[in-house]
Amino acid sequence: MPDETRAIPPAPEALDVYLDGLLEGADLEAFEAAMAADPALRAEVELQRRIDAALRRHFALPEAPALHPPAAGAGSRYWNTPRLLAAAAIILLVAGITIFGLVRYIAADHPLVRVYRTEVARGLKPAWVCDTDEQLGAYLEDKYGRGLTVRGGDGIDIIGWTSCTALSPYTAVLMTRVDGEPVFVLVDLLASDRDLSLPWLSGLHLFRRELGGMVLYELTPRAAPVLLDRFAEPPPRG
Amino acid sequence: MSESDSSRDYGSPPGQPRGVLTRAEFAAGFDRCWKTLWCVAAGVLGDRTQAEDVVQEAALIAMDKLHEFDPGTNLTAWLARIVRNVALNHARRRKLERTWAAAARQSAAANPPRPDPARAIDDEQVISALNTLSETARTCLLMRTVLDLSYKEIAAALEIPAGTAMSHVHRARAALRDALRSQAPLADGLGGQLGRGNPA
Numbered sequence: 001m002p003d004e005t006r007a008i009p010p011a012p013e014a015l016d017v018y019l020d021g022l023l024e025g026a027d028l029e030a031f032e033a034a035m036a037a038d039p040a041l042r043a044e045v046e047l048q049r050r051i052d053a054a055l056r057r058h059f060a061l062p063e064a065p066a067l068h069p070p071a072a073g074a075g076s077r078y079w080n081t082p083r084l085l086a087a088a089a090i091i092l093l094v095a096g097i098t099i100f101g102l103v104r105y106i107a108a109d110h111p112l113v114r115v116y117r118t119e120v121a122r123g124l125k126p127a128w129v130c131d132t133d134e135q136l137g138a139y140l141e142d143k144y145g146r147g148l149t150v151r152g153g154d155g156i157d158i159i160g161w162t163s164c165t166a167l168s169p170y171t172a173v174l175m176t177r178v179d180g181e182p183v184f185v186l187v188d189l190l191a192s193d194r195d196l197s198l199p200w201l202s203g204l205h206l207f208r209r210e211l212g213g214m215v216l217y218e219l220t221p222r223a224a225p226v227l228l229d230r231f232a233e234p235p236p237r238g
Numbered sequence: 239m240s241e242s243d244s245s246r247d248y249g250s251p252p253g254q255p256r257g258v259l260t261r262a263e264f265a266a267g268f269d270r271c272w273k274t275l276w277c278v279a280a281g282v283l284g285d286r287t288q289a290e291d292v293v294q295e296a297a298l299i300a301m302d303k304l305h306e307f308d309p310g311t312n313l314t315a316w317l318a319r320i321v322r323n324v325a326l327n328h329a330r331r332r333k334l335e336r337t338w339a340a341a342a343r344q345s346a347a348a349n350p351p352r353p354d355p356a357r358a359i360d361d362e363q364v365i366s367a368l369n370t371l372s373e374t375a376r377t378c379l380l381m382r383t384v385l386d387l388s389y390k391e392i393a394a395a396l397e398i399p400a401g402t403a404m405s406h407v408h409r410a411r412a413a414l415r416d417a418l419r420s421q422a423p424l425a426d427g428l429g430g431q432l433g434r435g436n437p438a
Contacts, residue, residue, distance in 0.1 A: 016407070020407075047359075048415055050359045051411070051418060052383050055368070055379070055384060056384055059280055059286050060286075061384070062290050064269070065293060065294055065297075
């Protein structure tokens, strides 16, 4: 690097030029002679060499790093793994909420679900109330030509009857509360029965029973039926 | 490292349109200058432990921004700017972590490690003195001492005048000698002679 070579300036600048290895020929000899004559200068050079050695030790170069360029067209480095996972989670969450809401919206339009929610929203106000087995038998016989009885029980609050068109224009709906939850039983002639099912995510369950030429469907938010087994045919008239 | 490595023009031949570096060209350029970049990272951080990570991170950022690089300019200088920014971010984060770990550090300081008697100067003291310098001075000194780069090469990589690079190195050396003069062991015969520049 001859362009950086220059004559020995007075100390201490000469020391740096010497340390940079830029002294040559007579300049170098003169500096080395000065060093030999000046123990302090010699010590200064030695100290700097030890500092340099310490720096080289501590900052020893690592192995050449392997550069792994992402494939062409790969996403920006901004999209590292945590960000990708977070973005994926947000997308899944939004998609899940959207699908859930859509399905719930569609489910709410199902006839059985609509009947259940409408009556619950109205506060379970029956169109007909039977206080005795006889009144119940008469009500059903009047509608279908045959009667049924239903037993109450602990936690079961039989509220009364309304109607819907789930099976026929004359489907009767018994509204009850079981442990405070609204539970309905749809009653109609077996001849009017058709395939009933609930949509996904309606939040309701449907259970079926046939009894004495009648068909009963328990429409309930509970996982198991409570009321179907409480229905019975009326005793023969004697 | 030769001078041409750090100051090479990656531009297209005359008469041909300039374009964006391909990833292969970038990788080849990175291979030529990674030592300089590592020194920049170590210089800014004042430590070697995270320097490699910083260079890798900077390389990935650079690959994402290849379209911003003008092939007619100095790739090493462009990468060094990115490395410096990434290293400064690391340094800020580390400073924050240190704030939280202040109690632990104070505890450790109560029992400082003993200097290695086999070495004339303890490396930790050198690093400690090094960290009192500005990040530019540290970087210049490391590039000169560890990589043996010329002042022109340092100047090209850091985009500063060569005279400034030289001045940084000379002042950094003097500062380290001042800081460590009293640390040199007496047993090697230097202790009584290292009074240069120390009026006391």
